Amino acid sequence: MQNIVIKTNPIDNVAIVANPTGLKRGAIVLDGVVFEEDIPMGHKVALKSLNEGDEVIRYGQIIGYANRLIEKGSWVNESNISMPQPPNLENISYVQPTVPQVEPLKNFTFQGFKNADGSVGTKNVLGITTSVQCVAGITNFIENKIRKELLPLYPNVDDVVAFNHSYGCGIAIDAPAAIIPIRTIKHIAKNPNFGGEIMIIGLGCEKLRPERLLPDDDGLRLRSASDTATERSRSILYLQDEQFEGFYEMVDGIMEMAEKHLQKLNQRKRETCSVVDLVVGMQCGGSDAFSGLTGNPVAGFAADLIVKGGGTVFFSEVTEVRDAIHLLVPRCESAEVAQKLKDEMAWYDNYLNQGQADRSANTTPGNKGGGLSNIVEKALGSVVKSGTSPIVDVVSPGEKVRKKGLNFVATPASDFACGTLQLAAGMNMHVFITGRGTPYGLNMVPVIKVSSNSKLANRWHDLIDFDAGPVAFGQKTIEEMGWELFRLILEIASGNKKVATDKLGLYNDLVLFNPGPLT
Amino acid sequence: MQNIVIKTNPIDNVAIVANPTGLKRGAIVLDGVVFEEDIPMGHKVALKSLNEGDEVIRYGQIIGYANRLIEKGSWVNESNISMPQPPNLENISYVQPTVPQVEPLKNFTFQGFKNADGSVGTKNVLGITTSVQCVAGITNFIENKIRKELLPLYPNVDDVVAFNHSYGCGIAIDAPAAIIPIRTIKHIAKNPNFGGEIMIIGLGCEKLRPERLLPDDDGLRLRSASDTATERSRSILYLQDEQFEGFYEMVDGIMEMAEKHLQKLNQRKRETCSVVDLVVGMQCGGSDAFSGLTGNPVAGFAADLIVKGGGTVFFSEVTEVRDAIHLLVPRCESAEVAQKLKDEMAWYDNYLNQGQADRSANTTPGNKGGGLSNIVEKALGSVVKSGTSPIVDVVSPGEKVRKKGLNFVATPASDFACGTLQLAAGMNMHVFITGRGTPYGLNMVPVIKVSSNSKLANRWHDLIDFDAGPVAFGQKTIEEMGWELFRLILEIASGNKKVATDKLGLYNDLVLFNPGPLT
Numbered sequence A, B: 001m002q003n004i005v006i007k008t009n010p011i012d013n014v015a016i017v018a019n020p021t022g023l024k025r026g027a028i029v030l031d032g033v034v035f036e037e038d039i040p041m042g043h044k045v046a047l048k049s050l051n052e053g054d055e056v057i058r059y060g061q062i063i064g065y066a067n068r069l070i071e072k073g074s075w076v077n078e079s080n081i082s083m084p085q086p087p088n089l090e091n092i093s094y095v096q097p098t099v100p101q102v103e104p105l106k107n108f109t110f111q112g113f114k115n116a117d118g119s120v121g122t123k124n125v126l127g128i129t130t131s132v133q134c135v136a137g138i139t140n141f142i143e144n145k146i147r148k149e150l151l152p153l154y155p156n157v158d159d160v161v162a163f164n165h166s167y168g169c170g171i172a173i174d175a176p177a178a179i180i181p182i183r184t185i186k187h188i189a190k191n192p193n194f195g196g197e198i199m200i201i202g203l204g205c206e207k208l209r210p211e212r213l214l215p216d217d218d219g220l221r222l223r224s225a226s227d228t229a230t231e232r233s234r235s236i237l238y239l240q241d242e243q244f245e246g247f248y249e250m251v252d253g254i255m256e257m258a259e260k261h262l263q264k265l266n267q268r269k270r271e272t273c274s275v276v277d278l279v280v281g282m283q284c285g286g287s288d289a290f291s292g293l294t295g296n297p298v299a300g301f302a303a304d305l306i307v308k309g310g311g312t313v314f315f316s317e318v319t320e321v322r323d324a325i326h327l328l329v330p331r332c333e334s335a336e337v338a339q340k341l342k343d344e345m346a347w348y349d350n351y352l353n354q355g356q357a358d359r360s361a362n363t364t365p366g367n368k369g370g371g372l373s374n375i376v377e378k379a380l381g382s383v384v385k386s387g388t389s390p391i392v393d394v395v396s397p398g399e400k401v402r403k404k405g406l407n408f409v410a411t412p413a414s415d416f417a418c419g420t421l422q423l424a425a426g427m428n429m430h431v432f433i434t435g436r437g438t439p440y441g442l443n444m445v446p447v448i449k450v451s452s453n454s455k456l457a458n459r460w461h462d463l464i465d466f467d468a469g470p471v472a473f474g475q476k477t478i479e480e481m482g483w484e485l486f487r488l489i490l491e492i493a494s495g496n497k498k499v500a501t502d503k504l505g506l507y508n509d510l511v512l513f514n515p516g517p518l519t
Ligand SMILES: [Ca+2]
Pocket: A283, A284, A285, A286, A287, A317, A320, A382, A413
């Protein structure tokens, strides 16, 4: 195999080693750069000598400053570069961009479940949500019982999913930050894959009232002993309801309620839907230096195709956007959207500051091992998955998206907090890019796991859905692979193929983002 | 049934309605108090007329001030009493108490699993801990597989328990508050019920290194491709380990590791242990006005018996202790312990204040519905479960207890955060007192659920383990029921009887207390 290093922008003074076994001292690359030392795959080599204080440039951007002399051909990593300050939010001015005329993408469809509210499901799932952790033992019991005893009777229903979480009681429900977890739980119940047939299991004495979790104005009412049989088929059940004498009566009550919802869900049928109906959440986790070269650009190309087709895409992860904010503000559709984007950055700066941390706390040992020297380099590679479309809206944590097109959905970068908030935002497909490898899976929405390098994709043959590695060696172009990923999204959304975690039944817990205190 | 109201202290000017159906307007109680209005069970009646600004006294303590004229015989609740300021921590002085000579309790034993470190297990459990949520799908898969395929081969092992949590990555691991979740995870792995045979499943690129979770100095080493067969039986496994080609090789690797640990656990046998070996965590949740009259005093009596027997008891729940701190400081064994207790209160005051909340955020709609007007009244009833023994030590969140006797283990009152921190502190038995009813259960340690009223115990016949209700009507004394509870603790600790949640397999998630930010 030849010696390959990747330089993404003509002004870059570092390049990434692409060879899976790294490159050895003495290796020669590009226009005669000779390796001064062994450098592992994914790590950076200096393409010219850098003096102390010189800018280190990747993606055409300053990712740091040499903290000592770095000879041409040497390994550039977190030990010899110091990190720049984050872009000052006040100094980023906004100019309305001239949005280029884009040819709309037509004639691509998928088979989805159309809902009354206009949203479209990609799976047909009986959702059980909860107002408080107290009920989790019982909802787990019920989930198993429904899967075994009821699902076989309702063949059009794909699965039953209980949403247990740590919120609902023992929390400061009137603290300003409480709005985030509360609306997150409420909006998850509205995820398109549940088809509006959500059940809510509450305890009875908790602070978070189950009624607050109901979709607005949908006429659902509290179940009580005096309800008629019809009313008893409605959507809220309290374990403390005095009509239940012991555990098994609670179980019977829930099973009876579940059947009513399963009957309705079983009538759902897949119909032809257009790209307009896709709501795709993009996220990365366990990233390496290839993520910004292969997986994220391929995801970004697919994101642009979806937006061209009239669909919705979101990207998230505030701490991985913060250092690229000067590249994103100019892409906002209006000054108002630009301001909202900056406001979300400022909110998070303050949140981290209160906990005596900053965005530098984002990078992991795995990122560094994979060649990402700091959060600046990570962020520049991370935002690439947003593609090039204008940003039409910014959505605060736990809110639902309001507009089609490319949205920034503000979330922590933490994979499970981000995925949970993206579910609340209304995603019906999830694309997750990883370089180091994670078995990440969600039970509500299919997760397509994209590998940034073929080494991982080959080793984790049954855990990775899509290998973007060939881009690194020029075997395929970003455009080719972007189209492949786009077509895979349609296939999975149609239920024609299953993602790895759905085949294996590997699902993570959802994690609520609660910036407020416990009591 | 006669009209019963309960007054706990001679100076109280309110009493609690004990009749399950409440008492009606016109009812006559005590020395001729005539009810002015209907008052539900658990709620307070004024025993004399109170002018605006008058002290409302229960448990001999001020629980608030009348905010308007309250006529003798009227309903006293959160609408007509205003809350006092919390006791000022600076003003509570400490005087070394004369500890009364207590007759030690002898000749009570239970059958437990003795561990090398001197701790004693009450169950024999294969524990699987994790460094990060990323691995949760796989640990859930493994837990089921071990339960089905391996446990039948190791009959002395009671169960396998995977500890999934939301920490480990996407968190500010160097923030000052990070010490709490990290030491919590580490100390849970040392819980006596795991017998030191814990397995750790990590991903590989996460911030929280699995090595940090190992018990200190036990010689365990990282598993890697170059390990010998013996070393491969050790306790850490990374999913990203390059030796694993795909999911099923990871599964095989974990199963192989599990067998080594099961072989050792299977050799554990119950032996006669004394009360000295009990470590009992006391907690309440879903409390009502009876909690402080029946369940908590009975638990407190049992706590005193355990301490007299040389064992360890802890109580927790800072926000439910804060307003009774002036009663607890004088019980501290030394000035140093008293200062630590006040420091934990101050830390929590500040934590809540940062989130723009205070201790008044603790009470729930269920508490109020059950007759608890505010956090002061709730706290005065809550601390009763600590009994009357001297407080020998104060343990910060996530720390392990260091001393036998009565400890204050600082935790949120939030049931799952508290239970998780009590597991980390080393509890081998859990007593949980409830009035409104909660199916609370933990899979690591038996939870004895005590009902504060017989109405709940009768209705939830298969979810409640012990009914303290008879105390309310004088059918049994606190002393009698305290002894009954103490004997039940020994029975359950011996494995002779199972608690309700163990019979039904109802278990809640553990919830880590993480006061630090996500990234
Ligand atoms: Ca990311």
